[in-house]
Amino acid sequence: MKTVNYEDMIMKKAMNVFANEGLKFFGIQGKVKEIAPTEIVVLETKNMFMDYTFLMEDDTYIHIEFQTTNKGKNDLRRFKTYESLLELQTNKDVVTYVVYSGNIKNPISEYDCGINTYKVKNISMANINGDKVFGRLKQKINDNEEITKHDLIELTFTPIMGGTLRNDEKIVDAIKILKKVDNEYSNDVKSMLYAFANKFLKGKDLEKVKEELKMTELGEMLINEGIEKGLEKGRKEGLEKGIEKGKIEVVKKSIQKGLDNETISDITGITIEKIELIREAIS
Numbered sequence: 105m106k107t108v109n110y111e112d113m114i115m116k117k118a119m120n121v122f123a124n125e126g127l128k129f130f131g132i133q134g135k136v137k138e139i140a141p142t143e144i145v146v147l148e149t150k151n152m153f154m155d156y157t158f159l160m161e162d163d164t165y166i167h168i169e170f171q172t173t174n175k176g177k178n179d180l181r182r183f184k185t186y187e188s189l190l191e192l193q194t195n196k197d198v199v200t201y202v203v204y205s206g207n208i209k210n211p212i213s214e215y216d217c218g219i220n221t222y223k224v225k226n227i228s229m230a231n232i233n234g235d236k237v238f239g240r241l242k243q244k245i246n247d248n249e250e251i252t253k254h255d256l257i258e259l260t261f262t263p264i265m266g267g268t269l270r271n272d273e274k275i276v277d278a279i280k281i282l283k284k285v286d287n288e289y290s291n292d293v294k295s296m297l298y299a300f301a302n303k304f305l306k307g308k309d310l311e312k313v314k315e316e317l318k319m320t321e322l323g324e325m326l327i328n329e330g331i332e333k334g335l336e337k338g339r340k341e342g343l344e345k346g347i348e349k350g351k352i353e354v355v356k357k358s359i360q361k362g363l364d365n366e367t368i369s370d371i372t373g374i375t376i377e378k379i380e381l382i383r384e385a386i387s
Contacts, residue, residue, distance in 0.1 A: 114260070114296045114299050114300060114362065117292070117296055117362065118257060118260050118261070118296060122253055122256070122257045122289075124136050125252075125253040125254050125256075125257050126257055127158065127166065128254060129254060129257045129258060129261070130168075130201060130203060130227050131227070132166055132201060134160045134161060134162060134166075135160065135161045136158045136159070136160060136161075155168055155169045155170050156168040156169075156170075157190065159196075163196060164196055164197045164198070164199065165190060165191075165194065165196055165197070165198040165199070166198075166199055166201065167183075167186060167187060167190065167198050167199065167200045167201070168200075168201050168202075168203065169183055169186075169200065169201070169202045169203070170203050170205070171202055171203065171204050171205070171206075171208070171211075172204075172205055172206045173206065173208075174204065174206075174208045174211045176211070176212055177212070177215045179202070180212065180214070180215050180222060180224065181215075181217075183200050183202065183224055184217070184222045186200070187200050199225065200224040200225070201224065201225045201226075201227060202224050202225070202226050202227065203227045203229065204226065204227065204228045204229065204230075205229045205230070205264040206230075206264075207230045208228060208230065209228050209230050209231060210228070211226055211228070213225065213226045229261060229264045229265055229266075230264070230265070230266045231266060232261075232265045232266060233265065233266055233267050234262040234263075234265030234266060234267035234269065234274060235267040235268055235269060236267075237258050237259065237262055237265065238262065238269075238274075238277055238278075238281070241255055241258075241259060241281055242281065245281065245284050245285075251285045251287060253289065256285075256287065256289050256290075256293050259278050259281060259282070259293060260278075260293050260296050260297065262274050262275075262277075262278050263275055263278070263297065263300040263301075263304065264300070271300075271301075271304040271305060271309075272301075272304075272305055272309035272310075272312060272313065275297050275298075275300060275301045275304075275305070275313050276312060276313060276316050278293075278297050279294060279297060279313070279316045279317060280316070282294055282297075291361070292361075294317065295361035295362040295363060296362055298313065298317055298361075298362060298363055298364070298367070299362035299363070299364070301313040301314075302363075302364035302366075302367075314367055314370070317367075351372040351373065351374055352374070352382065354368075354371065354372055355368055355372055355374055355379055355382050356382060356386060358371065358372075359379075359382065359383050359386065360386075365379045365380060365383070
């Protein structure tokens, strides 16, 4: 079974959902002109994939890499290759930002290569105080202030920030905050938080998050959608067969929302083995 890199998946989804706000969160100024391709084809027909590239309004590229490990110079050499090829193919300047999770606090940001020095801009999530984010958002809710997209992307990344709270406490607190927020992106954030839970938690801690999620609009939506699709298919194809097809549709949507196999199985009753096959088929 293929191992899922949840942190990488969540960060990429967050950039898809939030784009400009995601860049602001990482301290990157300027507006996105368009999301650029991440595939570079080199002469020996080897395809190289970057995590994220944005063409900015000033006609430069922002290249972002998400790292859960720290391999020092080897990582920087790889990023330099991406950056050089993108610059060569587009004739535009490129700046690389590297976002580290996994409690990585002081990764190297440059190395000497011949007479040159290659540099990236590092962002360590462990150096951001998640306690302050929770405190500020709770105060905004108490004061009936609007929760912005920037607030939501901060909330999304609290599980990999520093602070005094345990991972399960961070995720449960974030879900509780989202229950009080009326925003079109709330379900996206809930699904990303649950993916973090699947990465970091197990046993009773994971069950606690599952129960909290089931009481949210996202949990109710998935369950109700399964019932509705099953009844609709059932009218056309026979109840039993229709309900099964409805469940499969819910499995697909749940995978896209970032839920793990065990939770999807709890919601739909479909076996984990079958869910894994569906996951592989749509990936």
